[in-house]
Amino acid sequence: MTTANCNANYRLDTASPSCVGHVTLPVRDRAGSAYCFNCIIESFQAPAYSLARRMLNDWSLGEDAVQESFASGYRSFYQFRGDNLRAWVMRIVANTCRDMLRSCRARPTIPLNPLSADTDDPTLSGVNRTTGGETPEEYAERSELRRAIEAGLAALSEERRLAILLVDLQGFSYEEAASALNCSLGTVKSRLSRGRGELRDYLRAAGGLLPSRFRQEG
Amino acid sequence: MRIIGKHRHLKPELFSEYLDGRLLGREPGRVDRAVAECAVCRGELESLQVTVSLLQTLPEFAPSRNFTLPAAPISSPVEAVEPVVVDRQPASLLARVPTWGYAGAVALAGLALALLVLVDVDGLLAPEFAAAPQPESAPLAQSAPAQKEWEEHLDAMESMTERSEPAMATAQAESAAPAQVAPLVEPVTTAMAEPSSVDRSVENSVEAMAEREVLAKREAVVEREKPVDLPKPTAAPFAVTESVEKSAGEPYIRKESPTVVPEAARPVAAPPSPGAPAIMPMVTPTPAPSELPLPSPILPTESPAPVAVGAREPADPAGKSSLQGPAGDLTTALAETPSKESLASDVREPGRLPSVGRIIWWILQGLAAVLVLTLLIALVLKLCRSRRISVQ
Numbered sequence: 235m236t237t238a239n240c241n242a243n244y245r246l247d248t249a250s251p252s253c254v255g256h257v258t259l260p261v262r263d264r265a266g267s268a269y270c271f272n273c274i275i276e277s278f279q280a281p282a283y284s285l286a287r288r289m290l291n292d293w294s295l296g297e298d299a300v301q302e303s304f305a306s307g308y309r310s311f312y313q314f315r316g317d318n319l320r321a322w323v324m325r326i327v328a329n330t331c332r333d334m335l336r337s338c339r340a341r342p343t344i345p346l347n348p349l350s351a352d353t354d355d356p357t358l359s360g361v362n363r364t365t366g367g368e369t370p371e372e373y374a375e376r377s378e379l380r381r382a383i384e385a386g387l388a389a390l391s392e393e394r395r396l397a398i399l400l401v402d403l404q405g406f407s408y409e410e411a412a413s414a415l416n417c418s419l420g421t422v423k424s425r426l427s428r429g430r431g432e433l434r435d436y437l438r439a440a441g442g443l444l445p446s447r448f449r450q451e452g
Numbered sequence: 453m454r455i456i457g458k459h460r461h462l463k464p465e466l467f468s469e470y471l472d473g474r475l476l477g478r479e480p481g482r483v484d485r486a487v488a489e490c491a492v493c494r495g496e497l498e499s500l501q502v503t504v505s506l507l508q509t510l511p512e513f514a515p516s517r518n519f520t521l522p523a524a525p526i527s528s529p530v531e532a533v534e535p536v537v538v539d540r541q542p543a544s545l546l547a548r549v550p551t552w553g554y555a556g557a558v559a560l561a562g563l564a565l566a567l568l569v570l571v572d573v574d575g576l577l578a579p580e581f582a583a584a585p586q587p588e589s590a591p592l593a594q595s596a597p598a599q600k601e602w603e604e605h606l607d608a609m610e611s612m613t614e615r616s617e618p619a620m621a622t623a624q625a626e627s628a629a630p631a632q633v634a635p636l637v638e639p640v641t642t643a644m645a646e647p648s649s650v651d652r653s654v655e656n657s658v659e660a661m662a663e664r665e666v667l668a669k670r671e672a673v674v675e676r677e678k679p680v681d682l683p684k685p686t687a688a689p690f691a692v693t694e695s696v697e698k699s700a701g702e703p704y705i706r707k708e709s710p711t712v713v714p715e716a717a718r719p720v721a722a723p724p725s726p727g728a729p730a731i732m733p734m735v736t737p738t739p740a741p742s743e744l745p746l747p748s749p750i751l752p753t754e755s756p757a758p759v760a761v762g763a764r765e766p767a768d769p770a771g772k773s774s775l776q777g778p779a780g781d782l783t784t785a786l787a788e789t790p791s792k793e794s795l796a797s798d799v800r801e802p803g804r805l806p807s808v809g810r811i812i813w814w815i816l817q818g819l820a821a822v823l824v825l826t827l828l829i830a831l832v833l834k835l836c837r838s839r840r841i842s843v844q
Contacts, residue, residue, distance in 0.1 A: 256520040272520040283515040402507040427468035434503040
């Protein structure tokens with residue numbers, strides 16, 4: 235194992251000291267450029283987990299998906315062409331989520347605790363954290379809004395949900411989303427527009443639950 | 453957009469792209485005009501704008517643990533940093549051919565060899581076939597001296613047959629009693645031991661047999677044409693040869709068979725000579741008539757073969773002796789013993805030269821043997837190589 239330092243592009247600089255905070259895992263892409271894969275993991279594990287968590291609607295499955303995705307990316311990093319690392323990582327995560335959803339459909343499971351899947355979710359602690367100066371009413375309203383949007387997202391189809399999560403939540407451009415979803419640019423536009431429309435209709439139907447400032451007039 | 457007083461609403465894709473700033477050219481102005489003039493289009497755009505803003509309020513989940521790897525996995529691509537040079541030189545032809553290929557080729561070669569041998573056993577490529585395509589006419593016309601000598605020899609045998617016909621009847625009667633086998637066969641050896649009781653020409657031929665090369669050649673021919681399972685020495689030659697006479701109707705056989713009979717039967721009337729014990733152990737007891745070998749159906753077809761090779765008579769009596777037992781062997785040997793001239797003519801006989809079929813047979817045999825050996829060596833090398841690789 236070599237000692238090196240990775241820069242902002244996750245490239246490995248063998249002349250510099252080792253990475254801080256993690257073990258350096260050198261990998262090479264197709265062009266032969268060296269990367270520190272632990273740096274890549276640290277950079278993309280949060281968005282990858284958010285994507286997987288919202289795709290699978292289960293925090294443990296989301297973590298499994300992220301773990302599997304990084305392991306798969308580590309094994310197949312030599313196939314990376316060096317163009318867009320974020321799209322490449324998210325593509326692996328999206329494919330892993332598709333596979334897990336397919337296997338879940340093939341073997342459906344019923345949770346032992348049907349009341350709420352979020353009660354034991356350790357990842358919700360950061361999401362439900364109260365902000366400074368926020369009243370309990372505002373906190374409850376925000377939490378209600380978040381659950382409504384999450385439910386609306388869960389009601390979308392997989393591909394439209396992926397497009398919305400990548401573009402609206404992850405901030406991907408259309409081209410990056412097309413690369414991550416392995417589809418054409420027009421397909422991304424169509425999925426994004428239809429997904430937004432469906433989510434709007436869902437939120438409009440659940441308008442009574444939304445705060446007044448987000449309530450849409452039909 | 454107004455078309456003759458009517459407004460056509462814009463597609464939702466345009467509003468979505470408008471929100472993301474993806475429209476180019478005149479498309480943004482077109483959306484602006486539609487939103488300004490149409491309340492429905494304006495509401496569509498605003499609703500999408502609110503939905504996108506709601507989505508952007510969603511927080512990002514933080515994983516409960518760190519996914520960074522503490523160490524490289526066992527099957528890690530760390531080697532990618534220091535790539536291992538893989539020998540991509542093409543493997544040799546011997547290594548690329550699978551082992552079962554060699555085994556199959558060896559099996560096929562062995563099968564081909566077995567088929568060739570089988571064909572030879574059937575006689576399709578045997579030298580007799582190639583040498584004597586016309587069984588009756590060709591040999592007679594081949595060597596006149598040999599034919600003339602053969603005829604003289606047959607005449608002598610015929611005269612011997614006339615003298616020993618009563619003895620033949622006696623021998624037939626006594627052959628049914630196994631207890632009297634020794635006296636029956638003993639005179640044969642006696643007759644052989646006493647040259648005075650044998651025809652002069654036969655004696656001369658015995659002397660000629662003493663020549664080593666000719667004798668070796670003769671024995672080789674006899675051994676090759678002798679059936680695998682020789683019958684026990686019996687007095688059956690009478691019946692067998694008679695049946696051969698009737699079925700084949702071959703003049704040479706008909707004349708030759710009586711020569712067999714008197715040789716075996718004559719000693720019945722003659723007293724045993726002192727020289728008999730020396731040859732007695734070579735004679736085996738004669739079985740009962742019920743155990744006598746019956747003439748096989750192939751006999752009539754084989755009988756022309758001696759005639760065909762009449763000029764080189766040894767091959768003919770050899771096949772016949774296989775049906776006659778020791779007495780028949782003896783008489784056959786006596787009858788087939790040619791003179792020096794006939795033997796010389798036999799060696800110089802054109803039919804004995806390698807024919808095309810025999811040459812092809814030799815070539816095929818050689819090719820099959822070489823192929824089998826080559827494939828066996830290759831298989832051994834292949835197995836050794838694979839074993840070495842597996843050990844490594």
